[in-house]
Amino acid sequence: ASAGPSTMAPLNADLLQVTLNESAAAPDFDNLVFGQKFSPHMLIVDWNNKTGWGVPHIKPYGPLSLSPAAPALHYASGLFEGMKAYRSADGSGKIRLFRADKNMERMNRSAARAGLPTFDGDEFIKLIKALVRLDRDYVPHGEGQTLYLRPTLIGTPDTLGMGVPTEAQLFCICSPVGNYYSSGSGSKPVSLLARTDVVRAWPGGTGCYKLAANYAGATQPAMEALKEGYHQVLWLFGPDRQLTEVGAMNLFVVFRDQSADGETTNYEIATAALDDGTILPGVTRDTILSLLRAYQQGQVAIDGLPKPERITVAERKVTMDEIMDKAEKNQIAEVFGSGTAAVVCSVDKIGYEGVDISIPIQADGMGVFMRTMLREVTGRQWGAIASPEWSTVC
Ligand code: PMP
Secondary structure: OOOOHHHOEOOOHHHOEEOOOOOOOOOOOOOOOOOOOOOOEEEEEEEEOOOEEOOOEEEEOOOOOOOOOOHHHHOOOEEEOOEEEEEOOOOOOOEEEEOHHHHHHHHHHHHHHOOOOOOOHHHHHHHHHHHHHHOHHHOOOOOOOEEEEEEEEEEOOOOOOOOOOOEEEEEEEEEEEOOOOOOOOOOOOEEEEEEOOOOOOOOOOOOOOOEOHHHHOOHHHHHHHHHOOOOEEEEEEOOOOEEEEEOOEEEEEEEEEEOOOOOOEEEEEEEOOOOOOOOOOOHHHHHHHHHHHHHHOOOOOOOOOOOHHHEEEEEOOOEHHHHHHHHHOOOEEEEEEEEOOOEEEEEEEEEEOOEEEEOOOOOOOOOHHHHHHHHHHHHHHHOOOOOOOOEEEO
């Protein structure tokens, strides 16, 4: 019988087959540089447009076998996610994922944009959990250390044709990673070079998807920023020079405004809106916005923030003109990036058209909002703060 769309198999975690790695090296958490060490197993599932999703396999970590014509290698027919497995600090041995459903939604949106197959995110989460359970000894124990998970989907047919890929591979590899704040002495603020001559993403483009294609082109601009003495690129967009993202993080700016009587200070925390397709919808960004809105509505208590009625949470356009104007008036309270790798990362300087704009930083290298969000978000990721709706135990 000819296999038509009606016989396409969905991704099914119940079919999982496991081949153990008999020569797995013992876990080694010394000098954890991001993405350099891997756990002994990987997950891989083949797809084709005749039969759909194949049998999921967990097998020893190792090279892929790939046609040299595969569109993944020529047309950036690929996309990925960044997630982490967090080992509970309470000694229970529990290992958690944080908001994995958000990563699955984003991955499926990316897949659709790239013409790659979509899948049932719940099934993929079950498979990732099985992989993490198997490699649980490779989830580091140190404070802030995690097992970084890299789900990936690539187009693999043996053809240089540019059409919709007829074959694909979905896989996940795992890498023990260190604490971004490894010194234990607080945050390392980063300096940004605001670039007007390069563009990361544009309306109608692919910036809002986690496509591989978005990342290669960011390399030279980032190298040049480093050469000029800045840590990361502040990606601007448009004639009005809107602040979009920083490196591979979303960006938050906290403005402050003194009342006329000088008695009270109001704060506005702003990040770019998601409406024009230039911004990656970060899971950390969404978590921060959700927590701040819940705080404003009295649904969650958060120590250390200004009173709820003093805070405005805004998803809106912020331009370099506004940054320069408010920096001059001392109305910028703090600037920070957000992403899975660092959670939050404070900014102490923005270089723009030959001038350095200083951003206030407290003695611990953080600001009030950034420090508070670091505590609140990591608390929920590691399980010190209960958040059943966001947390899955592996
Ligand atoms: N922007 C870009 C361009 C990114 O690559 C990432 C990392 N995924 C982020 C923002 C932050 O997203 P998340 O909070 O989901 O890690």
